[in-house]
Amino acid sequence: MPEEPLEPLDASGAAERIGVYVCHCGGNISDVVDVDRVATEAAGLEGVAVARHIMFMCSDEGQKAIIDDIKDLGLDRVVVAACTPKLHETTFRRAVVRAGMNPYLFQPANVREQASWAHPHSPLAATLKASSLVRAAVAKARLLEPLEKVSVAAVHRALVLGGGVAGLRAALDLARQGLGVTLVEKSPFLGGHATQLHTVFPTEDLARPLVGRLISEVMARPDITVLTGTEMVGVTGYVGDFTASLRMTPRGVNADLVDIDAAIAACPVEVPNEVDDGLSRRRAIHRPYPDSVPNLPAIDWAACTRCDACVKAVGGRGIDLDDRPTEMDIEVGAIVVATGFNHYEPYQGEYGYGQSPRVVTLPQFHRMLDPEGPTGGELKIEGRVPRAIAFIHCVGSRQIEGVDQPGPSGKLNEYCSRVCCTATLQAANQVRSRYPQTAVVDLYRDIRTYQKDQEAYYVDASKGGVLFLRFDNETRPTVEVTDASDTYPLRVKVRDTLTFGADLEVPVDLVVLSVGVMPSDVSGLIDMTKAPVGNDGFLLEVHPKLRPVESAIPGLLLAGTAQAPMDITESTSAASAAVAKVTTLLAKDHVEMEPFVARVDPSRCDGCGLCLEACQYAGAIALHDVEVEEGVIEKRAYVNPVACKGCGACVPSCPVEALDVQGWEIAQYRAMVEAITAEPVAIGA
Amino acid sequence: MSENPSDERATKVLVIATLLCSYPGIDATGQAHMEYSPNTYVLPTPDPVMFPESFYLYCFEKGIDAILIASCGTDSPYVGSYEQLAARVGSTYTRMKERGIDIRRLKLTAICSVCMKAFVKEINDMEALLAEIGPVDRQAAAVVA
Numbered sequence: 044m045p046e047e048p049l050e051p052l053d054a055s056g057a058a059e060r061i062g063v064y065v066c067h068c069g070g071n072i073s074d075v076v077d078v079d080r081v082a083t084e085a086a087g088l089e090g091v092a093v094a095r096h097i098m099f100m101c102s103d104e105g106q107k108a109i110i111d112d113i114k115d116l117g118l119d120r121v122v123v124a125a126c127t128p129k130l131h132e133t134t135f136r137r138a139v140v141r142a143g144m145n146p147y148l149f150q151p152a153n154v155r156e157q158a159s160w161a162h163p164h165s166p167l168a169a170t171l172k173a174s175s176l177v178r179a180a181v182a183k184a185r186l187l188e189p190l191e192k193v194s195v196a197a198v199h200r201a202l203v204l205g206g207g208v209a210g211l212r213a214a215l216d217l218a219r220q221g222l223g224v225t226l227v228e229k230s231p232f233l234g235g236h237a238t239q240l241h242t243v244f245p246t247e248d249l250a251r252p253l254v255g256r257l258i259s260e261v262m263a264r265p266d267i268t269v270l271t272g273t274e275m276v277g278v279t280g281y282v283g284d285f286t287a288s289l290r291m292t293p294r295g296v297n298a299d300l301v302d303i304d305a306a307i308a309a310c311p312v313e314v315p316n317e318v319d320d321g322l323s324r325r326r327a328i329h330r331p332y333p334d335s336v337p338n339l340p341a342i343d344w345a346a347c348t349r350c351d352a353c354v355k356a357v358g359g360r361g362i363d364l365d366d367r368p369t370e371m372d373i374e375v376g377a378i379v380v381a382t383g384f385n386h387y388e389p390y391q392g393e394y395g396y397g398q399s400p401r402v403v404t405l406p407q408f409h410r411m412l413d414p415e416g417p418t419g420g421e422l423k424i425e426g427r428v429p430r431a432i433a434f435i436h437c438v439g440s441r442q443i444e445g446v447d448q449p450g451p452s453g454k455l456n457e458y459c460s461r462v463c464c465t466a467t468l469q470a471a472n473q474v475r476s477r478y479p480q481t482a483v484v485d486l487y488r489d490i491r492t493y494q495k496d497q498e499a500y501y502v503d504a505s506k507g508g509v510l511f512l513r514f515d516n517e518t519r520p521t522v523e524v525t526d527a528s529d530t531y532p533l534r535v536k537v538r539d540t541l542t543f544g545a546d547l548e549v550p551v552d553l554v555v556l557s558v559g560v561m562p563s564d565v566s567g568l569i570d571m572t573k574a575p576v577g578n579d580g581f582l583l584e585v586h587p588k589l590r591p592v593e594s595a596i597p598g599l600l601l602a603g604t605a606q607a608p609m610d611i612t613e614s615t616s617a618a619s620a621a622v623a624k625v626t627t628l629l630a631k632d633h634v635e636m637e638p639f640v641a642r643v644d645p646s647r648c649d650g651c652g653l654c655l656e657a658c659q660y661a662g663a664i665a666l667h668d669v670e671v672e673e674g675v676i677e678k679r680a681y682v683n684p685v686a687c688k689g690c691g692a693c694v695p696s697c698p699v700e701a702l703d704v705q706g707w708e709i710a711q712y713r714a715m716v717e718a719i720t721a722e723p724v725a726i727g728a
Numbered sequence: 729m730s731e732n733p734s735d736e737r738a739t740k741v742l743v744i745a746t747l748l749c750s751y752p753g754i755d756a757t758g759q760a761h762m763e764y765s766p767n768t769y770v771l772p773t774p775d776p777v778m779f780p781e782s783f784y785l786y787c788f789e790k791g792i793d794a795i796l797i798a799s800c801g802t803d804s805p806y807v808g809s810y811e812q813l814a815a816r817v818g819s820t821y822t823r824m825k826e827r828g829i830d831i832r833r834l835k836l837t838a839i840c841s842v843c844m845k846a847f848v849k850e851i852n853d854m855e856a857l858l859a860e861i862g863p864v865d866r867q868a869a870a871v872v873a
Contacts, residue, residue, distance in 0.1 A: 127755045128772075156758035157770055168766035175769060573807045585805050586748050586841065595805030639774060659807040690806035691778025695816060704778055712771060712779070713786055719769045720740060720791035 059090035061184050062118040063177060064109060066100035066125035068155055075159035077170040081124065084174045088181050092116055100125045106138040113142035120184040124152040124177050129589075145189035147638065147706060152180035175719050182718035183711045190638040190705055193684045197283040197634045198376040199223060201625050204275060204568070207235025209603025209614040210381035211257045216622040217379075218266045222629060225373055226261065227273040227289060231341030232331055233258050235383055239318060239406060241413035241420075243611055244469045245496035251332065251415070258336045271337060275378075276370070278571045279662070281685040282598025283376045283634035293366030295342030296328070300361025303330070303340055309356035314346045316417075320386075320407045323417035328353050328362070332415055342366075376634070377598045377625040380574070380582060381618060382565050384604035387439025387456065387558040390448060394435055394556055395522035400424075401532055402522060402554045405434075405466060412473055422478060429552035431482040432474060433535045434467050435520055440559030441488065446517060458579045460559035460608040464491045467557040468500040468509075475507040483509045484549050486520050486537055494612060512539045512547060522554050560608035572596050573660055581607050592621040595688060597636060600624050639706045640687035641694065643680045645669065647701035650678030657696035662686040664693060739793040739858040741851065743770045744779070748805060750798030750839035750847070757844040764851040775799075777809040781820040784834055785827070788869035793862075794833045794854045798847065801838025827868045830861055 063085040067073035078096040086094035093112055097105045100123050112118050121144070123135050128151035136146035154173040162169040199222055203214045206228025214226040237243070240250035261267055270291060277288035300306060310326035318331040327346040330338070342364070354362045386406050389396035396402045401424060403411070414420035422428060440463065442455035449455050464487070471483045485504065492498045505511070514520055520537040531550030539547050562580040569576060574594045577583040582605050585593045592601050600621035603614035628634055641664070650666055658664045663686040669679040680701070682693075691704045703709060745751040751772045757764070773779075776797045787795055797817065804810045814836060821831045835854070839847050 129752060129755060153755070153770070156755040158758075158766075160758035160761055162763060162766040163761055164763065165766055172766045172769070179769070179771075575805050575807055578802055583803065583805065586752075588841065589748070589752070595807075657812065659809075688806060690775040690809050691773075692775070692806065692809055692812055694778040695780035700780075704774065707774055707778065709779070709783060712773075712783065715771060716742065716787050716790050716792060719742070 059120070059185055060092040060116065060118050061088075061090050061120040061122060061181055062109065062112045062116070063088075063091055063094040063122045063181065064100055064105070064124065065094070065096040065154070065173075065177070066105065066123065067096060067098045068126060068159075069099060072125070072155050072159045072173075075163050075166050075169045076154060076173045077166070080170055081154070081173045081177055085122075085177050085181065088178060090120075090185050091181060092118060101131045101134055106134070109135070109138050110142040113139065113144055119144070119148065120187060121149045122152060122177065122180045122184050123149070124154045124173065124180065126155040127153050127157075147190040148184070148187050150180045150184040150187060152176045178718035178721065179715035182714035186708065186711045186714055188705075192635040192638055193640065194633045194635050195281065195283040195685050197629045197632060198285075198374045199629055200225065200373070200375045201377045201379060201629070202227065202275070202285070202287050202373065202375040203379045203381060205235070205381035205383055205603075205605070206230075206233040206269070206271065207381060207383045207603065207614075208237050208254060208257065208611050209383070209605075209618040210235075210379070211254075211261050212615040212618040213379045213381055213602050213622050214267050215257065215261050215264070216619050217625060218264045220622065220626040222266075222626065224264075224267045225270065225375065226267055227270045227275060229272070229274050231272045231292075231294060231337070233261075233269070233271065233336045237611060238331065238335075239320070240409055241416070242469075244465050244500065245494070251334065255334060255336070262336060272341065275568070275571070278378070281662075281683075282628060282636065283685075285375050285378060285598065286372050287375055287378065288370060288372050291369045291371070292344070293342075293363075293368060294337075294339065295344070295347075295363055295366045296339045297361050297363065298339065300339060300357060302357050305356045306353040306362060307340060309352040311350065311352055312346050312348055314343065319410045319417045320404065322403075322407050322410055376629045377600060379600045379602050379618070379621050379625060380565070380568065380594070380605050381602040382568065382605045383563050384560045384608070385563050387450075387460075387561050389438060389556055389558065390450070393448070394438065394520070395524055395533065395554060396556060399524045399533065401552060402556065404438075404556050404558045405463065405470065406558070408470055408555045412470065422474065422481075424553055427552075428478055429481055431484065431531070431549070431551040432553045432555060433484045433486060433533075433549055433551045434471055434555045434557055435522075435535075436464065436467060436485070436487040436490070436557045438556040438558045439561070443516060446519065452580075454580070456559055456561065456579070458608070459491065461491060461493070462608055462610045463557045463559060465494070465497045465500050465610070467555075468492065468504045470555065471509050472500060472503050472507055475504070475509060484535070484551065485509050485511050486535065487511065487513055488516065494610060511541065512537050512549075513541045514538060515540050560604060563605065565605065572599055574599055579607075581605065592617055592624055597688075598628065598634075636685070637689075638684070639689045639704060640684045641682045641689065641691065641702055642684075642705050643682055644701045644703075645679050647699045648679045648697075649699055649701075650680065651698065652678070652680070653696045653698065654680050654693040654702055657692045659692065660686055660688055663688065738767055739855075739863050740791060741765065741768045741794045741796060741854050741858070742787055742792045743768060743796045743798055743851075744776045745770050745772050745798045745839070746776065746800050746804075747772050747774055749800035749803065749841055750843070752841040753839050753843045753847055754798070756842060757847050760844055762844055762848050764848050765855050768851055775804065775806050775809050775813070777806070777813040777816065779816070781816065781823050784820050785823060785869050788824075788829060788833065788864045789866055791864070791866055793858055793864045795835070796850055796854055797834070797836045798839040798850070799836060800840075803838070803840070827871050829864060829868055832857055832861070833864060
């Protein structure tokens with residue numbers, strides 16, 4: 044971290060010798076824009092030493108023209124009028140570097156996407172606009188200064204938050220790339236929600252062995268430190284050098300515990316078992332299943348009464364009810380957020396939920412189908428195989444104002460949870476194959492089996508006798524709990540659009556609610572990191588297509604369902620993508636970032652501190668004591684270029700205009716506006 | 729009615745576009761050859777929250793007749809920036825009113841990276857507005873309050 048405030052980089056010694064290059068783009072530009080006229084007008088602009096038009100500026104020939112002119116004509120700025128800078132800005136920056144020029148003395152003008160392609164039927168207007176855009180680019184180029192990338196020493200270790208499939212995948216991939224990894228999981232056990240499934244689509248692998256293989260690989264790596272029962276409670280620093288504070292909840296059990304079953308059996312406390320989504324109960328000392336990792340049980344401190352029954356049952360060996368939380372700090376270069384999701388919890392009475400034990404959620408139904416679940420895999424309700432089951436889609440997803448009831452947060456889940464359709468059809472197919480005498484009715488709004496090999500579940504359901512009924516956006520099915528005189532305990536009523544709005548009534552023994560995916564509570568993480576969150580409550584990527592796994596916080600990557608509803612395939616893909624970003628960041632000894640961060644003009648700053656109030660990022664701006672003249676110390680704003688995100692929120696807060704974002708300065712914008720609004724240069728003037 | 733009936737010059741619309749959201753969206757509009765007024769000029773920015781009120785007034789003073797701030801909206805990757813931007817636009821409106829400048833000349837909207845139709849509609853709406861109210865009174869914008 045630099046000790047002193049950034050000083051403006053001095054380019055005042057450089058003569059203004061700007062080279063302007065107008066690209067034909069093989070006709071994409073020149074078929075509409077008169078590139079000769081644009082170049083000729085540019086040649087008459089103040090500070091322009093040379094202006095040319097070339098068939099393909101991105102070609103070797105085009106780049107060579109720039110390089111030759113820099114060397115031969117002594118150019119000190121370069122403007123290229125071509126396609127969008129999203130395509131070739133890097134190309135041209137590299138070209139000027141090859142000629143010995145600072146890369147940030149290059150300025151693009153977008154005359155293809157924003158001139159020739161946008162105004163193909165107005166060639167004169169497009170040409171005039173292109174000329175204006177070149178004028179603006181030249182005006183900005185005249186004010187450009189050489190910049191240096193922000194560099195910070197990189198710690199070659201990554202922190203992975205979350206021990207579900209995405210976090211496990213990320214940890215393993217990071218270690219294979221040669222990075223040290225600390226994987227922290229809030230709960231006492233690894234595996235996450237995937238261990239609550241029986242089989243996974245579309246491969247139909249058994250879930251626990253599948254996740255178990257991943258866990259085994261992680262646990263076998265000496266370069267991965269796994270901390271269960273652990274949360275990140277603080278973080279400082281920046282990309283390349285974060286300090287993460289971790290709090291470890293004690294397990295209360297150690298490897299000296301031999302007779303695990305006796306300890307668990309002795310516990311008198313029973314609470315709902317989260318692994319079975321409340322369909323069974325567990326003890327205060329517990330483990331989710333016999334092959335869990337870690338294999339040792341853990342004490343649920345919220346439930347434990349410290350009665351000592353478990354301690355006595357095992358002769359006092361291996362259980363410590365006086366275990367205390369511990370904290371530690373670790374240094375990491377990047378953080379992968381794989382904090383997962385929660386299932387939507389229907390409210391009391393939603394489709395009969397909570398009013399009848401015969402209305403269950405899909406995750407609960409999954410547990411009923413699992414041989415390791417609370418029913419041993421037997422699908423029985425009150426001792427009988429159900430005669431008919433109704434599945435209802437989109438419960439807690441795609442909610443509509445005025446139709447659906449908001450959750451406790453007061454917000455509707457307007458998004459599609461994406462994975463529930465296939466999961467529902469998978470469950471429906473399992474019922475039809477294992478219990479062919481059980482009728483299955485599927486009530487849906489829309490069905491999205493969008494991933495590879497998932498449409499087969501819909502086809503199989505259709506061929507397997509699942510009856511589909513469709514409700515529209517404005518109406519919802521209702522579930523009525525009948526009295527003892529009825530032959531069925533539940534009746535589902537639906538207005539079916541497949542039969543042109545017929546009101547149908549379906550008697551069933553069981554209703555399964557296909558509940559949606561909700562973001563897990565990461566409010567603490569958001570407070571600590573200022574990572575942005577989307578309207579849906581999930582962590583927000585910088586851009587869904589261009590930077591899909593990066594958060595706006597450099598060095599904070601997103602993996603899996605912390606970002607959006609995803610299935611296991613997508614979660615692990617996202618995790619691997621996040622790892623690719625981390626390894627790119629930490630590949631060298633230093634992390635380099637673009638220099639587009641705020642900077643202070645210390646000669647203007649009067650130390651009022653208003654910029655600190657405008658800035659949302661901890662440590663990005665501070666007031667430092669500066670000796671303004673001999674013996675006179677005053678406060679001046681100081682920007683930490685590593686912590687600054689370059690948004691510019693501080694800029695307008697400064698009453699003396701002492702702040703700017705490097706490369707995006709207000710004076711440069713003013714110059715561009717002046718150029719756009721100026722009269723065109725007369726050719727030949 | 730025009731604020732400046734004597735000025736018959738062609739109007740100009742400035743679009744302030746975010747690098748992550750609207751700028752790619754405007755590029756996509758061009759890639760789709762969806763046409764809009766050529767008197768539209770796009771300036772990219774990391775985030776329009778960086779502009780002070782005086783910048784907008786400067787644009788009007790120089791002859792920009794309308795400004796569309798094509799932000800990321802609440803999907804901005806920068807924490808709190810949209811709220812700060814909205815407040816800044818609000819205070820700019822106050823200063824525009826003080827100068828007798830129609831506040832419809834400055835519009836804050838959100839344009840995403842695939843919002844091509846929305847962008848064209850915004851520009852068409854802005855052009856229709858300028859056809860109604862005419863060029864900006866540059867002298868009024870230059871008044872120091």
